[in-house]
Amino acid sequence: MKPYCERTKEELLQERQNLEAKFEDAKGKGLKLDISRGKPSAAQLEISRGLLDAVNSESDLKCENGLDCSNYGMMDGIPEAKKLFADLLEVSPENVIVYGNSSLNIMYDTVSRSYTHGVMGSTPWCKLDRVKFLCPVPGYDRHFAVTERFGIELINIPMKSDGPDMDLVEEYVNQDPAVKGIWCVPKYENPMGITYSEETVKRFAALKPAARDFRIFWDNAYALHHLYEDQQDALPEILSECEKAGNPDMVYEFCSTSKISFPGAGVAALISSRANLEEARKQLAIQTIGHDKLNQLRHVRYFKDADGVREHMKQHALFLRPKFETVLDTLEKELGGLKIGSWIRPRGGYFISFDALPGCAKAIVAKAKEAGLVLTGAGATYPYKKDPQDSNIRIAPSFPTPEELALATEVFVLSVKLVSIDKILGNME
């Protein structure tokens, strides 16, 4: 297809007329579609139903150390749940604390604890004039929101094809003692689906932070969330890399089963050095009598072991793969060659990231809404919801049915085309 930018005004006006007719058609359907959040579909959740029987009234409620999961105790998790997370993330159970249902909550609490109590004896961040966090962009809105809530200054770090721009990361981290952390989704990251390369991971591990309370917030949310059995991204294990590089305490790794079992009813974990976990436990011992151990037991009894989880993930992929392909194939077919947008074909995760012509993202989201399609708000993938290029849009294909998703993608590409034509025509004037 001939790129829009190479077409004449007349050609563009003609194209616009055709597209508008199609768009009006779509609008007339009274659609109510939503590809804004990374939610599994109702059908996809059915595959985890067996979990609900894994602990029942006939079950032995003791975990492997003989303690009763239905009573108080074992504040930092039951042994077999620690082992399951350890096996999945390639660490030792000693590096795991099992929490409640939400890894985001662990991240929030970790930032909040650093703010109120510092990190291993450092000055509490609330007592500092400036605290900065690095934010690879585009990235996950909820990460940015956590640090924004604590008045932390958020600094954009552009993503490259193999991870964040490490030259820039090194410059900030190694030189500025106000830089206390960086948000990372290292595998099938949100929203682009990129996995950090081995070199990127090693450069992370080899950072020489100016601040001794600098920590990498390594949100390994999609560690096991492959779309293809035969094409899987691999990510080096970060704890051992940091240890090898002489930075054993530099990373907090977070994960959960929210997109393995049930969103909101899964189990989350913090994975870090013994010293970091010791500090987390000091908070835990004051904060709670412990997390839901019956739900931990439920998960371990159901999945049995790491292989059990990996097998389960193949079933999730059966739902997700065709949805990703629907969107990606449509983008390719409808937008390929037009030079009005770019995207990456991820091999896992929950998102597709679309970069429109600069200055078009908000207009595309608004246009799509006219036809009943809800997209993630433009700018959401940037700190303070400010995309400096107004270009990035996150697409979450998981929730709609395949039929709805096909319609949604159709509305999306129409919206992209119409807004892009207007932009190009505007530039001609």
Add this chain to the structure above:
Amino acid sequence: MKPYCERTKEELLQERQNLEAKFEDAKGKGLKLDISRGKPSAAQLEISRGLLDAVNSESDLKCENGLDCSNYGMMDGIPEAKKLFADLLEVSPENVIVYGNSSLNIMYDTVSRSYTHGVMGSTPWCKLDRVKFLCPVPGYDRHFAVTERFGIELINIPMKSDGPDMDLVEEYVNQDPAVKGIWCVPKYENPMGITYSEETVKRFAALKPAARDFRIFWDNAYALHHLYEDQQDALPEILSECEKAGNPDMVYEFCSTSKISFPGAGVAALISSRANLEEARKQLAIQTIGHDKLNQLRHVRYFKDADGVREHMKQHALFLRPKFETVLDTLEKELGGLKIGSWIRPRGGYFISFDALPGCAKAIVAKAKEAGLVLTGAGATYPYKKDPQDSNIRIAPSFPTPEELALATEVFVLSVKLVSIDKILGNME
């Protein structure tokens, strides 16, 4: 029995000799007993097992508004869980946010939020030179620990038979703007089992705090935890009392099903004014994607309604009542008239509070340990673990079997007697 303090030295020495023989007997049994924490017994927990089948793989996972409890959403709880808590605590569902498994966690987060972000626009407590909390004593160690962690100054308020010394509370709250809160367990309180009188509640509601960000932390942990069907304490509903007194936003009420269903696998709630909940929701929206709604659904499906919970509590009482009576009857029989200790006969809750002769509590706890009995650490019921009288000991009769508890109480009274004799003899010299 003749009070020890009225006996001659010779009589006391003789008594000591008899007691020591019995104590050596007990020691010889190699006991391993624990009456230190308010944990339900294994047998008691069996009564809640049906809960584990209430949501299973065949269940409809939609709650009454048609939304799917197994997916993201409904951050502040499912409607029927809000209603259940509302009915139990005599408020409206609009006054309820349902959280995860731990009310202590809600309390911690509430203090932490006030520390980092203030209360409805007030200066964050971390920016203030002094923040004070009132602590009715003896009280709950974990409350005190939460505020201690944030460097808040803890002030002892003596408990009277109908609640905290309200003259003192009024003086502090109404005059000192550094006083930001008070920890209350208003019903069958920990450790004495006292329920606040109607007058006390009304005086709480009518406080005129010098600090506009003063809040009552009303931990209604034992609201439904009666020992007797025909002798139940009644507590006026605090939200409506505060509203009537012109202080609609002055109270946060906390509760959970930890001692209704399963400790650690229950559901907790925050009950407060709409404005306070609005502020809590702002934090929640950043902190988590929501709590475990399947566990909320499990509880509602199992208990059905408030009456279902109340019926269930009668089964708990069947286990607890004889245990309380074992301890109380033994105290009466063995210590009555000796004037070496006092206690109250509670009608609910999980604890019995024992006041030894001043300066004896630590020694009694140590003595009991010699014979294999673990008691709550002396001083634990006071802020900073400092009981100024070294007098109070908390007894938690719920966990041991009846046979173990009988032995434990025997060791306890022997320890009390021996330590008291030594104390009195020491005073004679």
